[in-house]
């Protein structure tokens with residue numbers, strides 16, 4: 001039998017533990033139990049060996065420590081092979097993410113990243129002694145039975161709350177893993193300090209993310225009121241105290257207090273904090289909040305990866321954390337809101353908004369038209385720019401819109417689509433819907449590209465879009481959306497707005513556009529109104 005020295009990290013740990021019989025007992029038990037590359041302190045032990053410890057902990061130290069290769073293991077359990085699998089998985093994550101940057105490659109990118117995740121999961125399960133297989137299989141079956149039908153059946157308009165739910169599950173998994181680690185190690189006894197610190201960080205952030213995401217889901221699903229729910233002025237103080245409480249308890253645990261009550265107290269503080277942070281934020285800001293919580297979940301997963309010495313969790317967590325942060329920032333910029341202002345809450349959700357112009361205050365009247373009137377305008381246009389918004393998504397009118405565009409193109413009319421970065425309820429919402437209806441990608445124009453085009457546009461056809469076309473964002477400093485970049489449809493020769501009523505959009509404010517002399521309103525559901533226009537077009 002070939003003997004080899006115990007890896008240096010294990011040797012030094014054993015030496016440090018030799019005056020702590022209880023911790024030593026746990027360490028040796030863990031080493032024998034897992035016998036695999038499963039988190040510190042086992043991280044330094046190659047996965048292919050089962051350690052038998054011949055540890056004579058005399059003052060002479062590491063020279064007496066040996067381990068022996070146990071029964072031979074196949075290459076699929078070899079730690080080098082598993083590392084290669086992880087590297088392949090990371091490469092696929094990153095390559096898949098690159099695909100998500102354009103509608104043409106997005107679906108393929110998503111599939112590539114999913115294959116990467118499958119490889120990472122398989123590699124993790126191949127670690128020897130990974131755990132209870134029955135529980136793992138039950139978990140996978142339950143997750144698949146819930147996740148797959150839910151993801152297949154969800155409507156595009158309900159996608160933000162779906163993302164909130166899935167994100168929450170990630171945060172929940174992270175804090176449960178930290179809790180399990182706490183229990184397994186009897187309060188991080190014998191673990192290096194960094195394991196405790198990263199696990200506790202992950203537990204707090206994961207818990208905030210889990211509970212916050214649930215509230216975001218409840219608001220978007222209208223299970224909870226969309227309006228801000230707040231304790232008033234003391235809210236920030238209470239939140240500060242909850243955060244301080246969680247940190248103090250975490251410090252106590254990290255300092256060697258093995259009390260599970262303190263650990264649970266820390267989780268409870270973080271849970272209440274997660275609720276109290278999101279409840280005061282209005283429904284209109286929920287997509288940004290979800291993106292922010294997504295970044296939190298990523299960071300907490302990465303911290304768990306450090307504690308467990310799992311490279312897959314570190315890389316995947318950091319990718320989610322970084323992309324979530326970038327997305328949050330992009331959305332905040334597109335709405336001209338700062339992230340702290342969003343977190344402070346109080347905006348949108350259907351309630352009264354400070355600075356909003358009420359319907360009654362608006363001078364002038366609107367000009368209602370019929371589908372036949374609109375068909376005539378469109379038939380004689382050279383350039384028509386379709387401006388889709390949330391209403392098109394709700395009505396599922398994308399295919400009908402595509403039919404209208406085809407009919408216009410058959411008459412020699414040029415058709416383009418103006419895409420605002422926050423049209424709809426999530427980033428890329430309009431791109432996804434129009435791609436689903438086979439709208440050619442080169443007809444989709446970003447806001448900065450299309451705005452200069454409006455002055456040569458004959459008809460801007462606004463379909464279920466409201467806030468993203470509101471000129472008050474440029475002209476009314478009292479408006480809550482003042483400063484938000486908008487699609488400058490009012491510069492078109494003629495504007496036709498399709499919506500069901502004079503009700504406001506998500507920001508809860510009146511739209512000056514509807515009262516402009518070059519604007520006509522076609523009242524009705526987007527899908528049927530567009531279908532009527534297409535039908536009327538054949539009579540022109």
Ligand code: NAP
Pocket residue numbers: 284285286287288331335388389390391392394395421422423424425426427428429463464465466467468469498499500501502503504505506507524525526527
């Ligand atoms: P919007 O301002 O919410 O307006 C949508 C309009 O669609 C409403 O005025 C509604 O009027 C109309 N509508 C609803 N159902 C309809 C139907 N079946 N047929 C026809 N019209 C219908 O939408 P938006 O212009 O797309 O702006 C998006 C808003 O969401 C912005 O305030 C943005 O800041 C916010 N937001 C978006 C994101 C994102 O990532 N996309 C993130 C955070 C916040 P009627 O009820 O009269 O029909």
